[in-house]
Amino acid sequence: MLDEPYRWLEAVNNRRDYIEDQLRGGSPVVGLRYDDGLLLVTIGRGQRKIFEVHDRIALSAIGHSADIERLRMMATDTASVQGFQSSVDDVTLHRLTNFVLGPTIKQSFEAIFGSAYIIKMLLAELGARGEGDGFIALNYDGTVQSNQDREVIGGTHEAETAMQNYLSAADASESSLTTALQLALETWVVGWELGVQETDADSDEEANEGAELTMDKERLHGVLRDELQAGEIEGAVLETSRRSNNKFRLLTLAEIDAAIADWL
């Protein structure tokens, strides 16, 4: 029956619903540019979610942990082999997402008799010589979206829109790490709250409403406090001033504490 075009579309749409259902409730990841590079932040529950892929590339994801692991290894292997074969300068995020990860995800998404990747990825790259910094978000269907200053992934489309709206009111690109981390955590709460809620058809409108509601910072900090009972803040930076070819490092406890000290 699947040789009929309509059936095929239907099957793909079913698959879309299924994957979105699985992703709902995933802990969002927020990517921001700050004054010394790029920052990725999330709140996790034991499982690590932010990874070093190469000297200037970091990866984070929400979804099924086995799928995350498979694609993370694919990205790491490809980048490592390419960096060794020619030069680490030839490893770029654009090549990784558009030639390797994107097509792989799309192929399994559309192969409707096989299993699809249950995943959304957010990758960051620190460009050489201060140019070409940026984020790329990869959706479960293989589509790619990029932004130089900020990008988010969340459990639902509505959550992502709300986080984007929250971020568009602020600009962290000249901020210190602490300030950028605070903004990222507030944004995480905005996305987290919407991500776990059931959504209706006209949800974009609701997301905007939600964003306005959540602008109350006191309340955001309160939700964050509650979430930190069970979860842990996880953050990493690609740091321009780092004295090594390898720009990735995880945030230290002290750096995280400095950001949330006033809210606890």
Added chain:
Amino acid sequence: MTNHKGNFLDLLKAHDCQTQLDLPATASNGTSPPIQETEGTTVLAVRYKDGVLIGGDRRATAGNVVMYDRAEKLLQIDEHSVLAIAGSPAMAYEMARVLEHSFQYFRRSQLQELSIEGKLRTLSRLIRENLPMTLQGIGGVIPIYAIYDLQNDDKNGGKIFFYDALGAHFESADFATSGSGSVWIRGVLFYQNRWGDKPLADMDEQEATVTVLRLLDAAAEYDSATSGYNPKSNIYPTVKTITKDGIQDLSVDRLQEIYAESVETTYAR
């Protein structure tokens, strides 16, 4: 997808990608090597107060020809380790590159740093695999590997390892030397460490640097393949420190200062 358990060499094989170390040794009639090989020369490492101080001359020779006077023989492998190479630069640079990528690949894929023992074994394997070349009298590399052990640094985490041509590694308590000029300075280091003003382990950065620069000068005096300070082009040996805080190059200005003060001077006659 195969799981390579963090082993970079296996990953390369799975991707049909060779290192230059994999290239087959050329057929040899067992006599002299068919070409004059470029060789690097004197390197030494000493354990001083804050970690390891490591120095190397800058000359690369092929037979009696000076190939290059700005060779870098101290190669940073990761944030706390340096490979000091003596022997064939072609093989040594490739070994250093393989090491650097291997350690990074392990950390990135396995989400933890490779242990010091694991790092030493990786280097052993590379040297062992290079043995056919070494036996032909071409492409041999006998490095020193210096590392700062962050897990174990209550007193001094500096560690120095040296290798033989078969890939066995030995830890040295105080110092190690390698290269054609090393024969001239190994005994001096022993003497200095045992009967000098103070043992190497008590020296500060300044004192250890003076010792290392003087010894490189001594090696250059007797070994034609080792260069000392070259005043015409202002080329100094390279010196690096490996401490808890990472790896630091001594600047040319600093070397210049120490040279003028403590190396160029001799006894007044």
